[in-house]
Amino acid sequence: DADVTQTPRNRITKTGKRIMLECSQTKGHDRMYWYRQDPGLGLRLIYYSFDVKDINKGEISDGYSVSRQAQAKFSLSLESAIPNQTALYFCATSDPTGSGTDTQYFGPGTRLTVL
Amino acid sequence: GNSVTQMEGPVTLSEEAFLTINCTYTATGYPSLFWYVQYPGEGLQLLLKATKADDKGSNKGFEATYRKETTSFHLEKGSVQVSDSAVYFCALSDKYGGSQGNLIFGKGTKLSVKP
Numbered sequence: 001d002a003d004v005t006q007t008p009r010n011r012i013t014k015t016g017k018r019i020m021l022e023c024s025q026t027k028g029h030d031r032m033y034w035y036r037q038d039p040g041l042g043l044r045l046i047y048y049s050f051d052v053k054d055i056n057k058g059e060i061s062d063g064y065s066v067s068r069q070a071q072a073k074f075s076l077s078l079e080s081a082i083p084n085q086t087a088l089y090f091c092a093t094s095d096p097t098g099s100g101t102d103t104q105y106f107g108p109g110t111r112l113t114v115l
Numbered sequence: 116g117n118s119v120t121q122m123e124g125p126v127t128l129s130e131e132a133f134l135t136i137n138c139t140y141t142a143t144g145y146p147s148l149f150w151y152v153q154y155p156g157e158g159l160q161l162l163l164k165a166t167k168a169d170d171k172g173s174n175k176g177f178e179a180t181y182r183k184e185t186t187s188f189h190l191e192k193g194s195v196q197v198s199d200s201a202v203y204f205c206a207l208s209d210k211y212g213g214s215q216g217n218l219i220f221g222k223g224t225k226l227s228v229k230p
Contacts, residue, residue, distance in 0.1 A: 004158075033217070034209075040221040041222060042204060042221055042222040042223050043159075043204070045217060049215060058217070074170075077147045090158055090159065092159075102147065102208040103149070103161055103164065103218075104159075104161075104216065104218055105161075105171075106151075106158035106159040106160065107158050108157060108158045109157075109158050110122060
């Protein structure tokens with residue numbers, strides 16, 4: 001079974017609709033992240049959470065919100081979807097080691113299309 | 116601020132050719148450096164990493180050396196295979212800098228290997 005799962009894998013919605021993307025992990029990691037990927041732009045950080053009570057905005061948080069329901073679950077919401085939020089969305093987790101490296105483990109992605 | 120610049124693609128090679136994908140970085144602290152790979156339809160997965168200057172990361176025939184003097188982490192492979200076709204992302208994590216250990220990604224380089 002995959003360590004980091006995302007649901008749904010694909011979603012098509014209309015402008016103005018509220019959308020929630022969900023992420024679950026079985027790695028036992030405290031840190032979780034949401035990214036969006038756009039062609040030619042790489043990955044950009046939307047929100048990150050270092051534990052259940054610690055949630056932070058990333059580079060491009062406008063138009064998004066998140067909820068960390070438990071250590072294992074981190075949801076991303078688009079309150080009123082717009083077409084330029086059409087992208088591939090990835091969830092990731094990490095667990096910093098004593099050496100200070102921060103390897104992240106990614107889910108398979110959710111492809112969101114806003115019409 | 117921290118940033119990563121990698122060569123633009125796409126890169127098209129014949130099987131068994133030598134591969135180099137250039138990556139340079141700007142960081143205020145002492146970053147760890149990563150190469151992630153994204154195969155078609157999948158999430159990102161760690162390919163290799165290096166945590167300090169002069170370290171060499173290696174995996175699956177790929178190598179990259181952390182060069183502090185040239186602020187570079189170029190990815191190389193001596194003989195590519197069709198199965199190496201993917202998008203490659205260079206990234207840094209500056210645990211002791213302003214980014215709190217979050218990953219900063221380059222824009223990605225798409226590699227296509229022809230039989």
